[in-house]
Amino acid sequence: MTTEPAPPAGSGAATDLAALARVVARQRAELDRMQDLAATSAVLERATGVVMARLGCSADAAQEELRRRASSAGHTLLEECWIALGGVTAPDRSAPGSPGAAALPRPQPVPVEESDALGHLARALARVGSPQDLARCLLDRLAADTGTDAVMIYVRLPVGGLELVGHAGIDDTLADRWSRVPPLAGVPPLDALDAGRPCWLEDPATDRARHPRTADDAAEWHSRAWLPVAAGEPAEAVLGVLRRTAGPFPPHVRERLLAVARLCAGPLRGVGPLREAEPAPGAAADAVQSVFDRMPVAAVLLTPLRSPAGEVEDFRITAATAGTRDTAGRHGRDLIGLRFLECWPDTTDEPLWRGCLDALSGAEPFESEPFARQQTVAGVSELSTYSARAARLGDALVVSWVRHDPSDRQEQRLADLQRLGDLGWAHWNLVTGEATWSAQAFAVLGRDPARGALPLARLPRLALPDDGPALTRAVDELTRHGRACDVPFRLAAPGGVRHLRAVAEAVTDGRGVPVEVHGFVQDVTAQRSTELALVATERAVLTQRGALRAERTLAARLQDALLPLPKEPVRLAGLRVDVVYLPAQSGLNVGGDWFSAIELPDGDALFVVGDVAGHGMDAVAAMALLRFTAKGMVITGSTLTGALSRLNALLLHSRDPHGTATMVLARYRPADRRLVWAQAGHPPPLLVRDGTARYLDRPGGMLLGASDTPRYTEAECVLRPGDRLLLYTDGLVERPSESIDRGLDRLAAAAAGPAPLRRLLGPLLDPEGRDDVCVLDIQVPEDA
Known part of the structure; x- marks a missing residue:
C-alpha cells in the first residue's frame, strides 16, 4: 500500500492556498477563452x-x-x-511588438x-424554404426600419416578361392580377431588370412619364422601389418594396434595401420559371407548322409547361396558324415560343382552360359553348363570338377556334340602324331596271313588299300632288346628270300625312353616264311636327310679346293717371317730403300700394300710405277707390278715424267687394308742428330724432274690410326741427323667410344714419322684388 509523503511541517496552509490559486487561474483562463x-x-x-x-x-x-x-x-x-x-x-506583423492573432486587441467601438x-x-x-417565405421574412424585417408595407418578388420568364413567385402585404386578388408582367416597355420592374439598376418610384407624376405602363392598381403605394437581384449574370429576379408613405427613400434606407437585395441572391438562386416539358423534335414542329400555315382556321399547337410537382401551369405555343390572333394583336408565327396565358391571360377564368387540362389528361377532346372575346384587328378592338376545341396530339395539345360568321350580326345591326333611324335603303340599276329595297324602305314608303320595289321613275307618284313636281325634277337630275339629291316630300298614309326625306346619289360609268342609284328614304314626320310646333310656339311668343308691350304701355299710362310720382322732393306745410314707389318685379308696374301727400285748404298737410291685399287689376281698382275717397273725405272735413270707418264700410258693402287693405292717415298742423295720425292694421311710422330711430306707439285700429264694427283711435306726436318721419308699406320690412320684427329692426338701424332715402332703401329691398314698396320720407327743416 502506497502512501503519499507527508507535507513538510508548517507548510500545510501555504500549500492549500497555492492549489486554490492554480484552480482560480485555470478557471479565469477558461472564462477568458470562452x-x-x-x-x-x-x-x-x-x-x-x-x-x-x-x-x-x-x-x-x-x-x-x-x-x-x-x-x-x-x-x-x-x-x-x-x-x-x-x-x-490588419496589424503589421513585422513591426516590433506587433501582437499576434491571439493578442489582437479588441477594437474601439464602431x-x-x-x-x-x-x-x-x-x-x-x-x-427560408420558398420565395413566398422569403417575401414574408423580408416584410417582417423591413417594416419597422424602412417603412415597407408590401414586398413582391418576380423572376424573368424565358420568353420575356416576369412571373410573381413571392409576395407579402398584398391580398391574393391583387397578387393574382399582378401574377404576370408582359414583356412591354415602360413597366417599372421589367425596366429595372433590363437596365440592371434600381428603379425608385417616388413622384407619381414623374414616374408615370418615365414608366407609362405603371399599374393603376398601384395607386395606393405612394412610393416603390424595384431592385434587381443578381443571382447570376444577368439578373433574373427583381425585388419590389412598396410603401404607402409618400416621398423619396432616405439615403440610409436606399443603402439598406440595396444590401437586402444582394442578400436575396442566395435564397433565390435556382428559382426560375416553370419546367418545360421535353420539346418536340425540330423536324416534327416544322412539319406541324407547315401544315398550320395552310389551314384557314385559328389554331395553335401547345406544349405543356409543368411545375416541379408535375402540374400543368401553362403551355408553350409550338405552332400557330396565320389566322390566330392574341389579345395584343400578335398573330401567326409571331406567337411561336410565347406562353398561352401570356397571349390570352383571361382564359383561366373561362371553361376553355379547364377543358384544355382535361383534354391533355384524357382521350376525349373538349368542345366549348360559343363565347365572346375581344380581338384587335388592324388596330381596332372588336368583340367577336367563337367556339373552341381542344384535342390531344401525343404529349401536346391542339386548340382551335371557329369564329362565327359575322354576316348575320352585321345584317341585324343594319336592320336595327334602319329601324332606330326610321329609314330604309334602296338601290336601282338603271341599265337592267332592277330595283332592290330593304324591308324598312317598304315600311317607310307604306308599300306592300309583295308588290315589289318601284322603279325610280315611278317614285314621285307616291308623293302628294303638291310635292310630286319637285321630286320628279330631283329624280330627273339624278338619272340624267348624276346630281345627288336630298329632297323632302309628303305622302298620304292611313294615319294621316307623313313627311319623308329622299337622299340618293348616282354611280356613273367611264363616260360619266349614271348606271346605278343608291340612297335611302327616311320618315321625318316627328321631326317635321316638332318644327311646326316650334313655329307655332314662336308665333305665340311674338303675339304674347306684343300683348305684354301693350300692357306695359297701359301700365305706364295708368301709373301717371293714378299715382303720379314727383321727380324731386316737394315742400308741403313747411316740410320736405320725398316719395319712392317701387312696384313688384312681375306683373303690371302699378300694384296695390299707394300714397298721398297733399296740402289741405286750411294749410295743414295730409299724408296717406296704404296697401291693398293682392296684385293685378283688382288690387289697382281697390287702390284707386281708397286713395281718392280718403283724400276727398279729409278735404271735406271728415276726421281721420271717421274716414277710416267709412272706407271700411265702402270695402264691405260695395257691389264689387275689394278684399282688405291697410292704411295710415296723418295730418300735420304747421302752427305747432303737431302730427295727428290713425291707422288700420298698418306698420307704425318710424321717427328719427337726434340720430336715434324709434317706432311711434300705434293707436287702435284693425285692417279695412275685416269687420262690420271696427274701432279706430288717434295718436299725436309733436315734431321738432331736424326730425325725420318715415311712412311705408310692409313690402319694405316683410320677407317670407323671416319675421316682420327683424325687418323693422333692420329699417330702424338703416334710418338712424344720414343717408338719403333712395340710398337708404338699397340694402333694405327684397332682392326678388316679390311685393310693392311705397315710402314717404317727411323731414322737418332745422330752421322750422
Whole structure:
C-alpha cells in the first residue's frame, strides 16, 4: 500500500492556498477563452452577413470567402472579419511588438448596427424554404426600419416578361392580377431588370412619364422601389418594396434595401420559371407548322409547361396558324415560343382552360359553348363570338377556334340602324331596271313588299300632288346628270300625312353616264311636327310679346293717371317730403300700394300710405277707390278715424267687394308742428330724432274690410326741427323667410344714419322684388 509523503511541517496552509490559486487561474483562463470565442463568433456572424450582402451568396459561401481572404493575406480569420466590418485594419506583423492573432486587441467601438441587422437578416434568410417565405421574412424585417408595407418578388420568364413567385402585404386578388408582367416597355420592374439598376418610384407624376405602363392598381403605394437581384449574370429576379408613405427613400434606407437585395441572391438562386416539358423534335414542329400555315382556321399547337410537382401551369405555343390572333394583336408565327396565358391571360377564368387540362389528361377532346372575346384587328378592338376545341396530339395539345360568321350580326345591326333611324335603303340599276329595297324602305314608303320595289321613275307618284313636281325634277337630275339629291316630300298614309326625306346619289360609268342609284328614304314626320310646333310656339311668343308691350304701355299710362310720382322732393306745410314707389318685379308696374301727400285748404298737410291685399287689376281698382275717397273725405272735413270707418264700410258693402287693405292717415298742423295720425292694421311710422330711430306707439285700429264694427283711435306726436318721419308699406320690412320684427329692426338701424332715402332703401329691398314698396320720407327743416 502506497502512501503519499507527508507535507513538510508548517507548510500545510501555504500549500492549500497555492492549489486554490492554480484552480482560480485555470478557471479565469477558461472564462477568458470562452469570452474570446463568443466575441469571435459574434464578429464572424456580422462579417458573414456583410459579405453575403455584398456578394449575394449564402452564409457558408460567405464564411469560405472570409477564410480564403485571410489565408491569402496572411491574416487570422478574426482579423479578416474586422477588416470586412471596417472596424480595424490588419496589424503589421513585422513591426516590433506587433501582437499576434491571439493578442489582437479588441477594437474601439464602431457603428455596427447595420452589420448586425444584415447579419441577423442573413441568418433568417438562410432558413427560408420558398420565395413566398422569403417575401414574408423580408416584410417582417423591413417594416419597422424602412417603412415597407408590401414586398413582391418576380423572376424573368424565358420568353420575356416576369412571373410573381413571392409576395407579402398584398391580398391574393391583387397578387393574382399582378401574377404576370408582359414583356412591354415602360413597366417599372421589367425596366429595372433590363437596365440592371434600381428603379425608385417616388413622384407619381414623374414616374408615370418615365414608366407609362405603371399599374393603376398601384395607386395606393405612394412610393416603390424595384431592385434587381443578381443571382447570376444577368439578373433574373427583381425585388419590389412598396410603401404607402409618400416621398423619396432616405439615403440610409436606399443603402439598406440595396444590401437586402444582394442578400436575396442566395435564397433565390435556382428559382426560375416553370419546367418545360421535353420539346418536340425540330423536324416534327416544322412539319406541324407547315401544315398550320395552310389551314384557314385559328389554331395553335401547345406544349405543356409543368411545375416541379408535375402540374400543368401553362403551355408553350409550338405552332400557330396565320389566322390566330392574341389579345395584343400578335398573330401567326409571331406567337411561336410565347406562353398561352401570356397571349390570352383571361382564359383561366373561362371553361376553355379547364377543358384544355382535361383534354391533355384524357382521350376525349373538349368542345366549348360559343363565347365572346375581344380581338384587335388592324388596330381596332372588336368583340367577336367563337367556339373552341381542344384535342390531344401525343404529349401536346391542339386548340382551335371557329369564329362565327359575322354576316348575320352585321345584317341585324343594319336592320336595327334602319329601324332606330326610321329609314330604309334602296338601290336601282338603271341599265337592267332592277330595283332592290330593304324591308324598312317598304315600311317607310307604306308599300306592300309583295308588290315589289318601284322603279325610280315611278317614285314621285307616291308623293302628294303638291310635292310630286319637285321630286320628279330631283329624280330627273339624278338619272340624267348624276346630281345627288336630298329632297323632302309628303305622302298620304292611313294615319294621316307623313313627311319623308329622299337622299340618293348616282354611280356613273367611264363616260360619266349614271348606271346605278343608291340612297335611302327616311320618315321625318316627328321631326317635321316638332318644327311646326316650334313655329307655332314662336308665333305665340311674338303675339304674347306684343300683348305684354301693350300692357306695359297701359301700365305706364295708368301709373301717371293714378299715382303720379314727383321727380324731386316737394315742400308741403313747411316740410320736405320725398316719395319712392317701387312696384313688384312681375306683373303690371302699378300694384296695390299707394300714397298721398297733399296740402289741405286750411294749410295743414295730409299724408296717406296704404296697401291693398293682392296684385293685378283688382288690387289697382281697390287702390284707386281708397286713395281718392280718403283724400276727398279729409278735404271735406271728415276726421281721420271717421274716414277710416267709412272706407271700411265702402270695402264691405260695395257691389264689387275689394278684399282688405291697410292704411295710415296723418295730418300735420304747421302752427305747432303737431302730427295727428290713425291707422288700420298698418306698420307704425318710424321717427328719427337726434340720430336715434324709434317706432311711434300705434293707436287702435284693425285692417279695412275685416269687420262690420271696427274701432279706430288717434295718436299725436309733436315734431321738432331736424326730425325725420318715415311712412311705408310692409313690402319694405316683410320677407317670407323671416319675421316682420327683424325687418323693422333692420329699417330702424338703416334710418338712424344720414343717408338719403333712395340710398337708404338699397340694402333694405327684397332682392326678388316679390311685393310693392311705397315710402314717404317727411323731414322737418332745422330752421322750422
